[in-house]
Amino acid sequence: AQRVTQPEKLLSVFKGAPVELKCNYSYSGSPELFWYVQYSRQRLQLLLRHISRESIKGFTADLNKGETSFHLKKPFAQEEDSAMYYCALSDSWGKFQFGAGTQVVVTP
Amino acid sequence: NAGVTQTPKFRVLKTGQSMTLLCAQDMNHEYMYWYRQDPGMGLRLIHYSVGEGTTAKGEVPDGYNVSRLKKQNFLLGLESAAPSQTSVYFCASFSGRVYNEQFFGPGTRLTVL
Numbered sequence: 046a047q048r049v050t051q052p053e054k055l056l057s058v059f060k061g062a063p064v065e066l067k068c069n070y071s072y073s074g075s076p077e078l079f080w081y082v083q084y085s086r087q088r089l090q091l092l093l094r095h096i097s098r099e100s101i102k103g104f105t106a107d108l109n110k111g112e113t114s115f116h117l118k119k120p121f122a123q124e125e126d127s128a129m130y131y132c133a134l135s136d137s138w139g140k141f142q143f144g145a146g147t148q149v150v151v152t153p
Numbered sequence: 154n155a156g157v158t159q160t161p162k163f164r165v166l167k168t169g170q171s172m173t174l175l176c177a178q179d180m181n182h183e184y185m186y187w188y189r190q191d192p193g194m195g196l197r198l199i200h201y202s203v204g205e206g207t208t209a210k211g212e213v214p215d216g217y218n219v220s221r222l223k224k225q226n227f228l229l230g231l232e233s234a235a236p237s238q239t240s241v242y243f244c245a246s247f248s249g250r251v252y253n254e255q256f257f258g259p260g261t262r263l264t265v266l
Contacts, residue, residue: 054193079254088157089196089243089257097253131195139203139249140182145195 049134051144058122058151064145068106068132073118076134079114080106081129081143083129092130102126114124122151155179161249162185166234166265174261176230176244185227186255187219188210189240196243202227203249234265240264 048071058064070076078095093101095108095115106117115132132144160175176185188211199210200219208219211230216238220231229247231238248261 051195058202077252088259089245091254094252094254133255139247140201141186141198141245141247143188143196145193153167 047076047134047140047142047146048137049132051130051132051147053147054145055148055150056091058149060151060153061121064119064122064149064151066125066130066132066149068115068144069116070113070115070132070134072113072134072136074137076136078106078107078108079133080115080117081131081133082103083131083146086130089131102124103131122149124151124153127151157175157244157246157256157258159242159261161261162259164264166231166263167233168265170234171230171232172234172263173231174242174244174263176227176229176246176258178227178246178256179225180246180248180256181224182246182256183224183249185221186245186247187217187227187229188243188245189213189238189245190238190260199229199242205236227237236265239265259264 050069066103080092081089082092104119135141157178180218187199202221205224242261245255247255
């Protein structure tokens with residue numbers, strides 16, 4: 046069975062400090078992994094997908110198949126990064142599994 | 154191009170009442186999903202559909218029913234609402250193509266008294 050684990054419920058960081066959100070997964074096949082972001086009382090929107098290997102809003106995420114991880118990182122946090130972040134995995138049949146989410150609070 | 158829309162945005166029900174939440178998408182996506190979002194629980198899949206006329210159970214289907222009579226619409230029904238169903242409900246759609254993402258609606262905030 047597929048599972049996505051986000052061990053931190055809350056991350057509080059100062060503006061300008063690095064931030065790393067952890068995501069571990071279990072899946073028997075080749076996973077498709079995503080990070081979604083949800084700003085206060087808004088819909089979820091895609092932040093990153095592992096296949097793109099791009100940087101969005103300064104965030105990057107690397108898929109580590111050996112450690113089954115897909116951690117999200119940003120070197121310098123900004124106040125507008127305060128949001129809920131979800132790691133998600135999709136299987137070959139269109140089913141998505143979401144982690145419990147990590148609330149990021151960036152204080153000035 | 155509205156993407157994914159949900160109706161209503163807010164609703165308050167009394168225990169035992171019924172209601173239907175409507176999700177509509179204009180992207181011609183095959184797959185549609187209903188999730189509930191609760192603090193500390195993340196997003197949990199209620200039901201989903203892989204095409205018009207099909208439905209399947211997700212992680213927490215009890216107390217809910219769904220229908221997908223038209224490709225663009227996915228309805229979520231609560232036959233007899235309970236306070237445990239107080240939640241924010243999100244609908245999502247997905248093209249079915251590899252590496253594509255889900256698109257989400259704005260959510261429906263439901264309170265059951």
